Amino acid sequence: MIISIIGAGNMGGAVARGILKSTSAHTVRISNPSTAKLDALRREFPQLLTTTDNREAVSGADLIILAVKPWLIAQVIAEISDALSYERQVIASLAGGVSLNDIDALLPRPANSPAPTLCHIMPNTAIALGSSMTFIATLRSTPALDETLLRLFAPMGKTMLITEEQMPAATSLASCGIAFALRYIRAAMEGGVELGFRPAEAQRIVCQTLQGAIDLLAQEGAHPEAEIDKVTTPGGLTIRGLNAMEAAGFTTSVQQGLRASLK
Numbered sequence: 001m002i003i004s005i006i007g008a009g010n011m012g013g014a015v016a017r018g019i020l021k022s023t024s025a026h027t028v029r030i031s032n033p034s035t036a037k038l039d040a041l042r043r044e045f046p047q048l049l050t051t052t053d054n055r056e057a058v059s060g061a062d063l064i065i066l067a068v069k070p071w072l073i074a075q076v077i078a079e080i081s082d083a084l085s086y087e088r089q090v091i092a093s094l095a096g097g098v099s100l101n102d103i104d105a106l107l108p109r110p111a112n113s114p115a116p117t118l119c120h121i122m123p124n125t126a127i128a129l130g131s132s133m134t135f136i137a138t139l140r141s142t143p144a145l146d147e148t149l150l151r152l153f154a155p156m157g158k159t160m161l162i163t164e165e166q167m168p169a170a171t172s173l174a175s176c177g178i179a180f181a182l183r184y185i186r187a188a189m190e191g192g193v194e195l196g197f198r199p200a201e202a203q204r205i206v207c208q209t210l211q212g213a214i215d216l217l218a219q220e221g222a223h224p225e226a227e228i229d230k231v232t233t234p235g236g237l238t239i240r241g242l243n244a245m246e247a248a249g250f251t252t253s254v255q256q257g258l259r260a261s262l263k
């Protein structure tokens, strides 16, 4: 498959790296208006094809991944649209807050041309480390194409096929969610410093504790509340801490934050 990525920034670069590290089965092209990021990627992956011309990038590609900022999607589509072939190309977008229907409305429909096959891909910043939670929603796809897309992104973390209607909730939970998780870590670190640890020690302690919690949940059938029950001795310290956090609105705050981050 020939994969063309438009935009070599954080996300476009991470997707190119993720694909090229995991397989040599695909030809990957990437375009960007300035050359510094393209040159850096080429030094890492000499087989990567780079260009500053978006129309050249999409010509003959099987999968086109738009990895520009949301407000540039319309401009890039206008630039490449007459070089697209809906018969053979799948058009994917990483843009947050730009739905499949938005992309569909931006793409012109030449006479006798089939409607385009579209894909919305939503990774999070951990994609750079191969640890993303990546959601994929498609329009006019087939089960075989859905499977191909899931397999393409699987080496970059965990992938999940969802509907476009679920995309805002998925974005809140996993893309904004990275920031929410980091904010918990920062809060716990600051608490740890108040209790007497140096910031670097507190960070190491909090991160390993979170890692342990994640490992516990990775056990088959594990549920957070069941693991919490194991720590909460009746009348003990942990339940006092949990109840104090709940009295300060912990669960409500997290859920309000998730709802506030919906489009």
Ligand SMILES: NC(=O)c1ccc[n+]([C@@H]2O[C@H](COP(=O)([O-])OP(=O)(O)OC[C@H]3O[C@@H](n4cnc5c(N)ncnc54)[C@H](OP(=O)(O)O)[C@@H]3O)[C@@H](O)[C@H]2O)c1
Residues within 6 Å of the ligand: 006, 007, 008, 009, 010, 011, 012, 031, 032, 033, 034, 037, 054, 067, 068, 069, 070, 072, 076, 094, 095, 096, 097, 122, 123, 124, 125, 175
């Ligand atoms: N960051 C996240 O957590 C996250 C998560 C999921 C999805 N996304 C989505 O991913 C997309 C890209 O975000 P990002 O964080 O990768 O942004 P970014 O680092 O700013 O990258 C965007 C890239 O697009 C290039 N570009 C600008 N105009 C272009 C054009 N006309 N044609 C081709 N390339 C062009 C920019 O080049 P110059 O720098 O040379 O201008 C830049 O390298 C956004 O739509 C965002 O919503 C981001």
